[in-house]
Every structure is written in C-alpha cells, then in structure tokens.
C-alpha cells in the first residue's frame with residue numbers, strides 16, 4: 001500500500017506516468033483453447049466418482065489425464081480453495097502466481113491452471129463456468145481468483161490473535177495428511193496458494209487492498225476442468241462460507257461442496273496429448 005509521498009515529483013513526472021502499459025506476458029504463443037474439441041468431448045460425459053467436502057473441512061480426489069472434474073455448489077453459497085498436484089510427483093503443484101501472470105487475476109473458460117517450476121505446464125483447463133455471466137462488477141470484482149493465497153492460522157494469529165484450526169490452510173493440511181500418511185508438519189509444506197473457486201474478489205480502488213464480497217454462486221453452479229495430467233486435487237470448503245463478511249472463524253454460515261469426476265465417451269487420442277513438462281534445460285547459465 002502506498003502512503004503519502006515523501007519525495008517531490010520530478011519535472012517530467014506527468015510524462016513518465018502517462019506512458020502506456022504493455023502486457024507482461026502476451027499469451028499469443030500459448031496453445032489456444034480448442035473450443036470445438038472441448039465442446040465435443042464434454043457432450044457425452046459419464047460421472048464416475050464424486051466426493052463431498054464438508055463445511056470447514058477439506059477432501060482430496062483423484063482425476064486421470066483426459067477426465068473432466070467439476071466443483072459444484074450444493075445446499076448454499078460457498079467458496080472453495082483448490083490445490084492441485086501431479087498424482088505421481090507431489091512437488092509439481094499448482095502455481096497460482098504464474099497462472100495469474102498469464103491469464104489475469106480471475107480465471108474462466110479457456111484458461112489453464114499452470115504447474116510450478118521446473119515443470120510449468122497446464123495441469124487443468126477450465127472447460128465450463130456457470131458464473132461466467134458475472135464478468136466484472138462495478139467494484140472491479142470478479143469470480144474464481146488467483147490473487148488470494150488461502151485463509152490460514154498464521155495470518156489470523158497476527159491480525160486477530162488466537163488459534164483457529166479450520167482455515168483452508170489447515171483443512172488442506174489435514175486432507176494431505178490423510179492422502180499421504182505424512183505427519184502434519186510435513187504435509188503442511190505440500191499446501192500451496194490456491195484457486196479461490198466461486199470467491200468474488202478484487203482490489204479496493206484507493207488502497208488496492210485485496211477485497212472480497214458475497215459470492216454470487218448458488219446451488220447448481222459449477223466450474224468444470226479438463227485434467228491435462230494425472231491429478232490429485234485437494235478442496236477446502238472455506239470457513240468464510242460465501243466470504244461476504246469474515247473468514248477464519250465460526251461466524252459465517254458454511255455449506256458443503258461437491259467434486260464430480262467424469263469420463264468423456266469421445267475417443268480423442270488423435271486430438272489431444274498430455275503436455276510434457278517444460279523443455280528448459282535447467283542449466284541456468286552454468
């Protein structure tokens with residue numbers, strides 16, 4: 001946050017400030033979203049599994065490359081915090097910051113969720129988003145952000161004091177303990193910055209602080225992904241509920257979320273291949 005300036009503006013301050021911005025990472029060279037292919041592939045989906053995530057808790061789920069999965073709102077407005085891992089290598093995980101750098105602050109149909117270095121490849125691609133009508137509101141807010149990190153007991157301790165154990169960070173930690181059999185202190189290091197599913201967020205116009213407001217999600221809404229590689233997902237039903245007021249407490253009304261996993265009945269072996277990890281040599285100039 002920038003406070004009142006302590007330094008005088010130089011003579012050419014206005015000139016410097018008027019220089020037009022350019023996009024840091026133009027995505028022209030990324031493989032485009034093949035809308036026709038995904039429309040065909042998702043025409044005949046057969047559900048093969050589902051997992052219900054209880055409120056203020058998290059669950060893991062497995063999706064094979066080439067399958068689809070949906071995160072579905074059930075019972076009431078609820079935000080979800082999503083982590084993704086390569087099912088065969090937990091060090092390859094969702095990289096929220098790079099996804100933001102490539103696709104912007106909020107994701108929707110056609111955007112991919114990218115994995116961490118040194119792998120950096122699309123892990124999953126958004127193929128349907130029933131909240132895409134929301135676009136941007138008058139406050140600059142939108143849905144499904146890659147800005148926030150996840151609610152956690154450390155920030156809560158700094159800001160409000162005390163221990164709260166049902167933040168998304170801790171929920172995801174418990175889920176990864178169950179998934180891997182690791183101790184909590186080890187499993188905690190697997191948890192990473194999330195995709196904030198259904199969360200409605202933006203930046204305050206003056207201070208540019210991260211804001212949240214009541215999610216527009218309603219039961220029946222879903223965001224759907226195509227798994228580009230074999231995945232383990234971990235989803236937390238945030239203790240903030242619809243994140244309209246407060247999180248990291250027992251105050252908000254919370255609801256479960258459902259994850260549904262689908263096979264496509266289309267044979268697309270000739271139209272799609274699981275992406276390889278980055279081809280960068282990793283010699284770093286040495």
Ligand SMILES: [Zn+2]
Pocket residue numbers: 081150151167168169237238239240247
């Ligand atoms: Zn949360």
